[in-house]
Amino acid sequence: MVPTLIGRIQTRLFLLATVGVVMTLLVMPLVPGTGAPLGDRYVTGLLVLVAVGALGIGWELLYHFLMQFRWEKDWPTSFGLLTLVPEGLLLYFLLRSGAVDFIDPISPATFWTHFTVVWVSMWLVANGPMRVPFIRWRFRGGRIL
Amino acid sequence: MTDQGFGVVRPIPGNGLVAHVGGLLLVCDAAEAVAEDLLGAVRETAASGGDGRALARRVAQVLAAMMGEPVACAVAGPVAGGVAVLVSGPAFASVTGSGGEVRLAGRDALTWSDRLVPGPVTRVELRLPETGAANRLTRLDSGVIVGGGVECDPSQAGEALPQSRPAAEAPAQRAQHAAEPSLPPAPSLPPASSMPSLPSVPSAPPAPPAPEQHRPAEQPAPSGPPQVPDWAPPPVEPGPPPMERPAHAMDAPPAPPYPLGPSSPANPYPQQGWNSEPLPAAPGPMSGPAPVVTPHEDVETARANGIGGDPIDARNDSFEYELLGPGAPGPSQTAPDLVPEPESRPLVYGVDCKNDHFNDPRVPYCAVCGIAxxxxxxxxxxxxxxxxxxxxxxxxxxxxxxxxxxxGRDPERAPEVAEGSVRPAKVTSPDGSVSRRHLRVALDGWDVNLVDLGSVNGTQIQPPGDQNFYDIPPNEPVTIMPGTTVRIGVSRTMRYESHRNS
Amino acid sequence: MVAAAGIPMYDVPFLTVGGGIGSFVTLDYLRIYGVPTEQMKVVSNIDHPWQTYEFLTRCSQIPRSERIRSDSSSRPDNIWGFPSYALEEAWKDKNPVYLWQLFTEPILNDYWTPRAGTVFENLEREAKRIRYWDMLVKGQVRMVRKRNGGGYFTVVTPPEGAAPTKRIVFRSRFVHIAVGYPGLKFLPDLQEFRTKYSDYQHVVNAYEPHEQVYEFLKTRPGTVVIRGGGIVASRVLQRLFDDREKYGLKTQIIHIFRTFVTGSHGPHIWARRKGGDGWAYQGFNYPKSVWGGQLKAEMRKLEGAERAAKYKEMGGTNTPKRRRWQEQMRAGRAGGYYHAVQGTVDRVEPTPDGRLVSYVRSNDGIVREPVADYIIDCTGLEADIAEHRVFADLLQHGGAYRNPVGRLEVERHFEVKGTASGDGALYASGSATLGGYFPGVDTFLGLQIAAQEIADDLARRGFVRKMGPLRSTAQWFKWAFNSPV
Incomplete structure (x- = not known):
C-alpha cells in the first residue's frame, strides 16, 4: 500500500463498506462472548465499522505525518496489518469507557474477534484482489474516485 | 540557350552537384551512386522529352528507392503554364510565380515536397544548405558541375525568356540538347562499376569501400566567403571566376580509388613466442596469408537492403551509410583510421555502429561504445x-x-610458425599429454575454430552450459562458442571467452 | 506519392515500435481492453519481447534462476499485478516462506524479488494468450512521420527476403514508440582505451559478457577495479565475493565511487535516504511511492526547472541493501581485500607487464594510481535519446522536443508533446521519457502505468472501450484460466 493521504482514506472507507460489511455479516453469528440476538449483533458490528471509519481519518493523518520522515513516503506492507493493534486498542478503550455511547456495551471476545477478522480481511484484499476490479486504483495513490 | 525555359542559370558555389540538362535543373548532394541515379533521371527525362512533371515523377522514384535517408536534392522543370519543382532532404527551393514566392523545404515532408507553381515564373532558386551566393557573371547554359545550387533570374538576363512556354514545345528542342552532346563534361561522376577494375587497385580482391569521389575533391573548394542571404547582391569578391568551376569539376573528381592500406600484407611477420608467461602486451602485427573471408550467414542477413549479391557492389550502393553522419567523411575514410599503425590486421565483413566503431554484425551492442x-x-x-x-x-x-x-609442447619449430602464419603458444603438462603440435586455433571471419593437429591424446571441448566434454575430430575445424572449455590432452584446459557472447 | 513510388503501404490503426517489454505491456493492455489483433501491429527486430531484457540481465550476473530487482507485484505479464510473483512462486514451489518474507520485508528479511525465469516464463504465457506473434512484424523502423491527412507514416525496412521491397510503410492513426535504451554509453576513457590499445578484455562493461574476468581470477590472484555504485556494481561485487569464497581465491577489489555516500543524506528531514560505505541505499525494493504515492502526485504537477530540480533531488544511483552482500563487504573491509574509495578516473593506461593503471583523483586532491588486472565499468550510463535514429528524426522533423532532463517530453498520458497529427496521436514510453510528469518510467511498473494511461487515452479518443470493474474482473478470470482475451 503506497497511497496518498486522500487515497488511503478513500480506500479505508471503501473497504469498510464492502469487505467490512460482508465480513461482519459472516462473522457475527459465530462470535463468542455474546448472547444478544443476531439482529442486535449486526447493528453493533456495523456501528463498530462506522467508528473505525471515523477514527480512521484521524489515524491516517497521523500515519501520513509519520511517513513524511521516510524518503519513500511509505512503509512496509506489514505495518498496514500491525496498525490493527493501536487502532483496536484505542477503539476498545473508547467503547469500554463509554465515550462512544451509540454502541452498546460489548464483550472483549466479541469485539476482538470481529475487529481482527475485519481488519485482516481488509488488509488482504487491499494487498491483492482489490486490484482486480480496480485496475487504476494502485496507480492513483489508492483513490477510487 | 535562352530558350531553355529558365533563362540565365547561375550556379551557386557549393559542394554538391548542379546539372542543367535539356532545360531541366537538378541540384543534389548525395553519395555517388545516388547522385548518379538522379543525374540519370534528369537525362532520361530530357532525352524522352519529358517536362517538369515527368522529371519530378522520375526523381521521386529514385528517392523512393532510398526512402528513409535524407538525400539533399531539388529539381525543377517547366510545365504547361508554370514550373514543377521537387525538393527532398535539407535542400531548399524558391519559385516566384504569378501567386508570389513559393518556398519549399524537403525536410518538411516525410519523403519529399513537390509543387506546381503557376507562371509566369520570374525567379527559380534551388539550393543546398550552407552554400554561398551566385556570382552574377556566371552562367551554366548546360552541363553538370560541382556547386551548391542554381539561381535563375530572367530579368537580369536582359533577354526574352518565355517562362511559361507550353510544355508541348519543349520536347523537340530538348531532344536536340538531350543528353550526350551537351554532356561530355560529366566525368564528375565516373561510373561506379569502373572502380574495381582500375589498375591501381592492389591484388586483394576485397576492394575497400569506394570513397565518395566528388567529396574529397571538393574539400578545398569552399571558394569565396559563404554568403548567407539568398537574395543578396553578388559579393564583391565572388569566388572563382565562372570559367573555372566546370574545369575544376572536370579534373578533380576522378580521384584515385582509396589505397588499400590495411589489406596489403606487406609487413614482415614478427616471431613472437608465447609460453607460460601471460604477457598480453600489445601483440605484434598480425601475420598470415590474406585471410580467407567468407561472408557470414548473419552478414547476409544484415545486408537487409536487398543489395545485390556482390558485397563490393553493396558497398558502393550503401549511400545511406555515408549520409548518416552529416558532413562527416564516410566510413570508407574512417575505417582505416582505426588502425593505429599500418599493420595488417585481416579484413572481415563487419558493420559500423553509429559512432563508426567496427563490429561483429551479430552483436547487439557496440563493443567500443555500447550503443545498440x-x-x-x-x-x-x-x-x-x-x-x-x-x-x-x-x-x-x-x-x-x-x-x-x-x-603444443614445442610449437616454435612447427613449419607454420616458421613461415609466420601462426603465433606459437607453448603449453606443457607434467604428464606429457600435450603433443608437440597439438592444436591450432584458427580465426575465420568472426568465428574461432579449433583444429586438432592429430595429437596423441586429442582435444576435447565442453560447450557452455554443458556438463560433458566431447572429442573433436582431428584435422577438422570445429567452431567454438564463447564460454567453451577446451581440454588439451589430458590435464590442461583453457577457456574461450569473449565480449561478443550474445 | 508513396504509393505511386511503388512502396507497399499497409494500414493498421495502432502500431507500436520496439517490440520489447514496453511494446508488450501496451499491447497487453489494449488486447485486454478489447482491441483485436488485426487492428494492431508491433514492429520489432527481436523475436520475443523479453529478449533484450534477458540479454542485459544475463550479462549483469542474473541468469534465469537468479532474482531480479523488481517488486513482487510488478508484473509485466499481468496488468492487475495480482496474484503477485511471490504468491505464484510460493504456490509453484510449495514454499510459504516466500510469503513470510514478503510480509516481513524489509524489517526481518531482505526484499522478496522474483526470479528472472519466473518473469520470462510468464511473459511467454501471456504473449501466447494475447496472440502477440500474430501482431509481430519483423523489421527495422527508420522513422515515424506525420501524415498530412492525420495520423502517421512509419517507414520500415523489412528483413532481407521478407518483402519484395527495401522499404514498407505503415499508415496508422496511432503510433507508440518503446524502443528502450538507444544503448549504453561506455565511459569515454574506457572507450579510448579500447580503441587505442585494441584491448577488449581487460577493461569491460558490466553489461557486456565479461566471464573472462572471473575465469582469469580463478587461475591466479588478481586485482579488479570496479567503477560505479549502482545495482550492477553490487551484483558484480557479490559475484567476486562469492567466487572468492567458493574457490578460495585471493582477489583484491578496489571500488571507485564518484559520489561516496557516508551516511544518511538528503536536503532536509523530509527527504533523507540511508547510505553508507559509499552506497546510497533504497528503503524499498523499488521506491514504491514514485508509482502510486505522494511523489508521483507531486511530480505530476511540476513543470520545467522545478521538475528537473525534483528529479535531481530524487535522483542518484541507489541500491537495495541486501544482507548477505553487506556481510561480504564487511568481511572484505576487515580482511583488507575490499577497498572503497572516492574519486574520478582521469585515464587508464597499460603497464609494461600487461596490467592496468588507473589515475584516480579524489575530491580531497589525492591522486591514487591503483594497478589492476581488470577494470569493470558498472556505471551503466545511457546514451542520449538522439542517438536513436527514430528519436533523432522526431526531434528534428516531428515536432517533438526534450523535457527538463533532456529526454523526450511527454504528456501525462504519454503522448509525445508537439507531435499530434490530425485525430492521431503519437505515444512513447520507457526510459526515453524519463524526466516527465511520471518518474520511474523505465521499470516494469512504469511501463504498465504508461500503458494504462495510453489505453485510457485511446479510450477517450474512441479507439477502444474503457474498461470498468466488471469487465476488468471478467478479464482477470480469463487471465487466471489462461483463456484467450
Whole structure:
C-alpha cells in the first residue's frame, strides 16, 4: 500500500463498506462472548465499522505525518496489518469507557474477534484482489474516485 | 540557350552537384551512386522529352528507392503554364510565380515536397544548405558541375525568356540538347562499376569501400566567403571566376580509388613466442596469408537492403551509410583510421555502429561504445578485425584472439610458425599429454575454430552450459562458442571467452 | 506519392515500435481492453519481447534462476499485478516462506524479488494468450512521420527476403514508440582505451559478457577495479565475493565511487535516504511511492526547472541493501581485500607487464594510481535519446522536443508533446521519457502505468472501450484460466 493521504482514506472507507460489511455479516453469528440476538449483533458490528471509519481519518493523518520522515513516503506492507493493534486498542478503550455511547456495551471476545477478522480481511484484499476490479486504483495513490 | 525555359542559370558555389540538362535543373548532394541515379533521371527525362512533371515523377522514384535517408536534392522543370519543382532532404527551393514566392523545404515532408507553381515564373532558386551566393557573371547554359545550387533570374538576363512556354514545345528542342552532346563534361561522376577494375587497385580482391569521389575533391573548394542571404547582391569578391568551376569539376573528381592500406600484407611477420608467461602486451602485427573471408550467414542477413549479391557492389550502393553522419567523411575514410599503425590486421565483413566503431554484425551492442547496433540498417563492409576475445589457460596465460595460434609442447619449430602464419603458444603438462603440435586455433571471419593437429591424446571441448566434454575430430575445424572449455590432452584446459557472447 | 513510388503501404490503426517489454505491456493492455489483433501491429527486430531484457540481465550476473530487482507485484505479464510473483512462486514451489518474507520485508528479511525465469516464463504465457506473434512484424523502423491527412507514416525496412521491397510503410492513426535504451554509453576513457590499445578484455562493461574476468581470477590472484555504485556494481561485487569464497581465491577489489555516500543524506528531514560505505541505499525494493504515492502526485504537477530540480533531488544511483552482500563487504573491509574509495578516473593506461593503471583523483586532491588486472565499468550510463535514429528524426522533423532532463517530453498520458497529427496521436514510453510528469518510467511498473494511461487515452479518443470493474474482473478470470482475451 503506497497511497496518498486522500487515497488511503478513500480506500479505508471503501473497504469498510464492502469487505467490512460482508465480513461482519459472516462473522457475527459465530462470535463468542455474546448472547444478544443476531439482529442486535449486526447493528453493533456495523456501528463498530462506522467508528473505525471515523477514527480512521484521524489515524491516517497521523500515519501520513509519520511517513513524511521516510524518503519513500511509505512503509512496509506489514505495518498496514500491525496498525490493527493501536487502532483496536484505542477503539476498545473508547467503547469500554463509554465515550462512544451509540454502541452498546460489548464483550472483549466479541469485539476482538470481529475487529481482527475485519481488519485482516481488509488488509488482504487491499494487498491483492482489490486490484482486480480496480485496475487504476494502485496507480492513483489508492483513490477510487 | 535562352530558350531553355529558365533563362540565365547561375550556379551557386557549393559542394554538391548542379546539372542543367535539356532545360531541366537538378541540384543534389548525395553519395555517388545516388547522385548518379538522379543525374540519370534528369537525362532520361530530357532525352524522352519529358517536362517538369515527368522529371519530378522520375526523381521521386529514385528517392523512393532510398526512402528513409535524407538525400539533399531539388529539381525543377517547366510545365504547361508554370514550373514543377521537387525538393527532398535539407535542400531548399524558391519559385516566384504569378501567386508570389513559393518556398519549399524537403525536410518538411516525410519523403519529399513537390509543387506546381503557376507562371509566369520570374525567379527559380534551388539550393543546398550552407552554400554561398551566385556570382552574377556566371552562367551554366548546360552541363553538370560541382556547386551548391542554381539561381535563375530572367530579368537580369536582359533577354526574352518565355517562362511559361507550353510544355508541348519543349520536347523537340530538348531532344536536340538531350543528353550526350551537351554532356561530355560529366566525368564528375565516373561510373561506379569502373572502380574495381582500375589498375591501381592492389591484388586483394576485397576492394575497400569506394570513397565518395566528388567529396574529397571538393574539400578545398569552399571558394569565396559563404554568403548567407539568398537574395543578396553578388559579393564583391565572388569566388572563382565562372570559367573555372566546370574545369575544376572536370579534373578533380576522378580521384584515385582509396589505397588499400590495411589489406596489403606487406609487413614482415614478427616471431613472437608465447609460453607460460601471460604477457598480453600489445601483440605484434598480425601475420598470415590474406585471410580467407567468407561472408557470414548473419552478414547476409544484415545486408537487409536487398543489395545485390556482390558485397563490393553493396558497398558502393550503401549511400545511406555515408549520409548518416552529416558532413562527416564516410566510413570508407574512417575505417582505416582505426588502425593505429599500418599493420595488417585481416579484413572481415563487419558493420559500423553509429559512432563508426567496427563490429561483429551479430552483436547487439557496440563493443567500443555500447550503443545498440540493432537500431539501424547494417551495411557490412570489410574492415580490420578487432580481437575476437581471449583464450584463458588454466595457469592464467591469456592469449588475445587477434591471430591464429599453434598450441603444443614445442610449437616454435612447427613449419607454420616458421613461415609466420601462426603465433606459437607453448603449453606443457607434467604428464606429457600435450603433443608437440597439438592444436591450432584458427580465426575465420568472426568465428574461432579449433583444429586438432592429430595429437596423441586429442582435444576435447565442453560447450557452455554443458556438463560433458566431447572429442573433436582431428584435422577438422570445429567452431567454438564463447564460454567453451577446451581440454588439451589430458590435464590442461583453457577457456574461450569473449565480449561478443550474445 | 508513396504509393505511386511503388512502396507497399499497409494500414493498421495502432502500431507500436520496439517490440520489447514496453511494446508488450501496451499491447497487453489494449488486447485486454478489447482491441483485436488485426487492428494492431508491433514492429520489432527481436523475436520475443523479453529478449533484450534477458540479454542485459544475463550479462549483469542474473541468469534465469537468479532474482531480479523488481517488486513482487510488478508484473509485466499481468496488468492487475495480482496474484503477485511471490504468491505464484510460493504456490509453484510449495514454499510459504516466500510469503513470510514478503510480509516481513524489509524489517526481518531482505526484499522478496522474483526470479528472472519466473518473469520470462510468464511473459511467454501471456504473449501466447494475447496472440502477440500474430501482431509481430519483423523489421527495422527508420522513422515515424506525420501524415498530412492525420495520423502517421512509419517507414520500415523489412528483413532481407521478407518483402519484395527495401522499404514498407505503415499508415496508422496511432503510433507508440518503446524502443528502450538507444544503448549504453561506455565511459569515454574506457572507450579510448579500447580503441587505442585494441584491448577488449581487460577493461569491460558490466553489461557486456565479461566471464573472462572471473575465469582469469580463478587461475591466479588478481586485482579488479570496479567503477560505479549502482545495482550492477553490487551484483558484480557479490559475484567476486562469492567466487572468492567458493574457490578460495585471493582477489583484491578496489571500488571507485564518484559520489561516496557516508551516511544518511538528503536536503532536509523530509527527504533523507540511508547510505553508507559509499552506497546510497533504497528503503524499498523499488521506491514504491514514485508509482502510486505522494511523489508521483507531486511530480505530476511540476513543470520545467522545478521538475528537473525534483528529479535531481530524487535522483542518484541507489541500491537495495541486501544482507548477505553487506556481510561480504564487511568481511572484505576487515580482511583488507575490499577497498572503497572516492574519486574520478582521469585515464587508464597499460603497464609494461600487461596490467592496468588507473589515475584516480579524489575530491580531497589525492591522486591514487591503483594497478589492476581488470577494470569493470558498472556505471551503466545511457546514451542520449538522439542517438536513436527514430528519436533523432522526431526531434528534428516531428515536432517533438526534450523535457527538463533532456529526454523526450511527454504528456501525462504519454503522448509525445508537439507531435499530434490530425485525430492521431503519437505515444512513447520507457526510459526515453524519463524526466516527465511520471518518474520511474523505465521499470516494469512504469511501463504498465504508461500503458494504462495510453489505453485510457485511446479510450477517450474512441479507439477502444474503457474498461470498468466488471469487465476488468471478467478479464482477470480469463487471465487466471489462461483463456484467450
Amino acid at each position: 547496433l540493432v537500431q539501424r540498417t547494417l551495411v557490412p563492409y570489410k574492415g580490420p578485425r578487432p580481437p575476437l576475445g581471449v583464450l584463458l589457460l588454466d595457469d592464467g596465460m591469456t592469449l588475445r584472439l587477434d591471430t591464429d595460434y599453434l598450441l
